[in-house]
Amino acid sequence: MPNSTVLVIPAYREAGRVGEVVREVCRQGMQIDVLVVDDGSPDTTADEARAAGAMVVRHPYNLGYGSALHTGYCFARRHGYTRLLQMDADGQHEAAMLPRLLEALDQGADVALGSRYLEGNAPRSSFARRLGTRAFAWIASRWTGVCITDP
Numbered sequence: 001m002p003n004s005t006v007l008v009i010p011a012y013r014e015a016g017r018v019g020e021v022v023r024e025v026c027r028q029g030m031q032i033d034v035l036v037v038d039d040g041s042p043d044t045t046a047d048e049a050r051a052a053g054a055m056v057v058r059h060p061y062n063l064g065y066g067s068a069l070h071t072g073y074c075f076a077r078r079h080g081y082t083r084l085l086q087m088d089a090d091g092q093h094e095a096a097m098l099p100r101l102l103e104a105l106d107q108g109a110d111v112a113l114g115s116r117y118l119e120g121n122a123p124r125s126s127f128a129r130r131l132g133t134r135a136f137a138w139i140a141s142r143w144t145g146v147c148i149t150d151p
Contacts, residue, residue, distance in 0.1 A: 005032040005102065006081040008072030009054070010065055011089035015043035021087075022052035024095040030102065035075055036089065039068040045089075115150035 007025060011018050018036060025034055036049035040062040050056045057071055069086065076084045083105055087093040097114050104112035125133070133151065140148035 003031050003033050004081060005030075005083040005085065006072075006076045006079070007032050007034045007085040007087065007098070008069065008076065009034065009036045009049075009087055009089045010039060010068030010072060011036050011041065011045050011049065012039040012062060012065075012068070013041050013043055014045045014089040015041070015048055017091050018045050018089040019048035019052040021089055021091055021095070022049055022054045025087075025098065026053050028095050028098055030099060032085065032098075032102075033081075035072055037068040037072045037075075039063055039065070049089075113148070113150075118149060 009018070009021065014021075022034055022036065025032075034054040036046070036054040036056050038046040038049065038056055038058040040059040046056045046058050057075055059068065059071065072086070073084065083102075085098055085101055087095070087098070093114070101112045101114055136151040137148050140151045
C-alpha cells in the first residue's frame, strides 16, 4: 500500500539539480512518495532522480510542463494517492516548506499553495522575470478573487 501522499516533480534537463532536490525532500522525514516525471530529457535527469530515491515516469520525448504535470496527476490517481504535492526540479522551491503545505491539508484545506514571496526571501531574478511574476500574480489574483503572490 503506498503512502497517501505523493510529491510530483516535473523535470526537463535537470541533471545536476534534480538529485539534490529529491534528497532534500527525503531529508524532511515526511511519509510521502516522490515521483519525478522526466519530460523526455536528453540528459541523465531520470537516472539522477531514481538514484536519489524517487520513482520515475519518463516521457519518450519532450511534451511540455503541463503534460508532465498531467502525467504525474494521472499516476497519483491510478495508484490510489489521496493527496498530491507539487514542486519544481530546479531547486527554486524549498523542500522545507512542504510540511507546511501538508499541515494546511491536514487542517482541512482542499488546496494549499506555497509562496516564495511572503517571508521576504524572494529568489534572485532578472528585472524582466520580476515584472512578469508581478503581472501574472495580478492576473491570477483578479481571476480567482484570491491574493496570489507566487504564480
